[in-house]
Amino acid sequence: MIGGVRDVPLSEDPASRYLPWTVGLLVFLATLALAVTLVLSAASDLWRQSLSGTLTVQIPPPVDGSDGEARVDAALELLRQTPGIGSAVRLSDEQIATLLEPWLGRQPESIDLPMPALIDVSVETGSVVDVGALSVRLTQVAPGASIDDHAAWLRRLSDFASVAVAVSLVVIGVILASAVSTVIFTTRTGLAIHRDIIELLHLIGAHDAYVARQFQSYAMRLSIFGALIGFTLAAAAVYALGEFGGRISGALLPDFTLAPVQWAYLAGVPVGATALVVITVGITVTRTLRKMM
C-alpha cells in the first residue's frame, strides 16, 4: 500500500506527525542501551578471561634493610618449582609505572617511591593451585608476601556487569513500553478522527484487516524514516565513543569499539522497532474495530 491511494487521510492527523520522532527516540535510546549491554558483556568476558588462571604475588620492600632482591628471587624460584604453575614473571618498574599511570600520571623516570615487587603468575590450564598453602610457603622465603587470586575482584566485576546489563535491559524495556503506549495513543486518536471514513469503508465492504493495513502502511513509512534517523545518530555516538574511549589509556573504560557481529545486533534495533510499531498498530486497530458492527 506504500505510495498507493490512501482511503484514510492519516497524513492530516496532528498526532501522527510525532510518530517518526517517537520511533527515532526509541531507536536512538534502545541502540545506545543495547550497545552498552554488548560492550559491558564483552568487557566482562574479556576481564574474566584475562584474570582467571592468573595470580599476582606482591612482595613489599623490606623495612629492616635486608636484601629485597634476594627475597624476590627466592619467591620466583619457589613459584616456578610449584606444580601447576606455568610461569612466574616479575613485572618491571616500567610495567608497574604503566599500571599506576591512571592514578599517578606519566612518570618521566622511575618512581621515587618504595614500590612492592609484583610477580605475574600463570596457572597451567586445568591445574588447581592451593593458594593458602602457597601463601604460607611464600611468606617463609619472602616475609610479608601476599597472593591475590582476583577472586574478590572477579566477583565484584561479575556483579557490576550483571547489574549494568540488567539496568540496560530495564531501560530498553521502559523505552519499548513508552513507545508502544505512544503508538497505541496515536493510533486510537487516528481511529477517532477518521471514524466516519472507517465506518464508510466498513459499509462498502472493507474487512478490519483492510482498514488496519491503511494504518499499518502509513505507520511503517513514518517508522522507517524515524528509525533510520535514530539509528544513524546512535551509531555515530557509539562509533565516537569507541574512537575517543580508545584513546584513554590504562583500561579505565571498557572498549567501545564494536565487532561486526555486534553492529549486526544493533542494526536489528530499527528493524525490530519498525516491526513493533506495525504490529502494535495492527492489533490496536483490529481490537478497536471489533467494537464496531
Add this chain to the structure above:
Amino acid sequence: MNAVGDIVRFENVGMRYRLGAEILHDVNFALPAGSFHFLTGPSGAGKSSILRLMYLAHRPSRGSISMFGRDVSAVPRRELATMRRRIGVVFQDFRLLDHLSALDNVALPLRIAGARETQIRDHVAELLKWVGLEGQVDDRPSTLSGGEQQRVAIARAVISRPQILLADEPTGNVDDEIAVRLMHLLEELNKIGTTIVVATHNESLIERFKHPRYHIEDGVLTGPFVPERAAAGPAS
C-alpha cells in the same frame, strides 16, 4: 422462512439507538429481488433508520432481518463485510472522501474487494462517463456541484454491481431536472436486475415514477401502496 426471491425481509423489527426510545416499531416487509420501491415519510419518521438496518450499519433491538436469505443476526462479523459488498448505498450526505478524486471515490469498492489497479481505472472511467462525469474524473468532490457529487455517489454505489441499491434522499440536494435524470439512472439499474429502494419525500417524483411505496410515520411502516400503473404490472 423467506419467501422465494425475497432479497430483504423484516419481521417484527424494533430499533432504538443505545438506550433511547424505540424509533421503529414492529416493522414487517419483504422486498422481492429486482423490485423498485419508494420509502416515504416525513423527516425523522424513521426512513434512514430502516435503510441503516438494511445496509447493516445497525442491529435491530428486536425482531429479525434477513438479507439475501440469511438471518443477519446469525451472520459472523467477518462475513458481514462480504454481505455488504452486495449492497450499494447512496447516502443522503453522499459521504464522498474529499481527499480522493472522483475516480478514486468510485474505485473504492473495487479496491476494497481486491480488484487489480489495471482494471479499476478503465472500469471506473467508463461508469463515470455513463453518469455524465467523464470530464471530472480527477476532480475532488469539493470542486463538484451537488448534482455531480450525487452522481459520483451513485457511481460508487453501483460500481461493484450490487444486488440491492439503497438510496437515501438521492434527490434532496439537486434541482428537479437532475432529480429526474437520477431517477432514470436508477431505473436503468433496476432494469438490469438491481433491487432498488429510494427513501424520499419528493412527492412529484413519486407521482411521476410509478413504483410501489412504503410509508413510515412515527416509526410505524405501512404499505406497500401500489400505484395504478405499477399495480397492473408484476410489482411486489
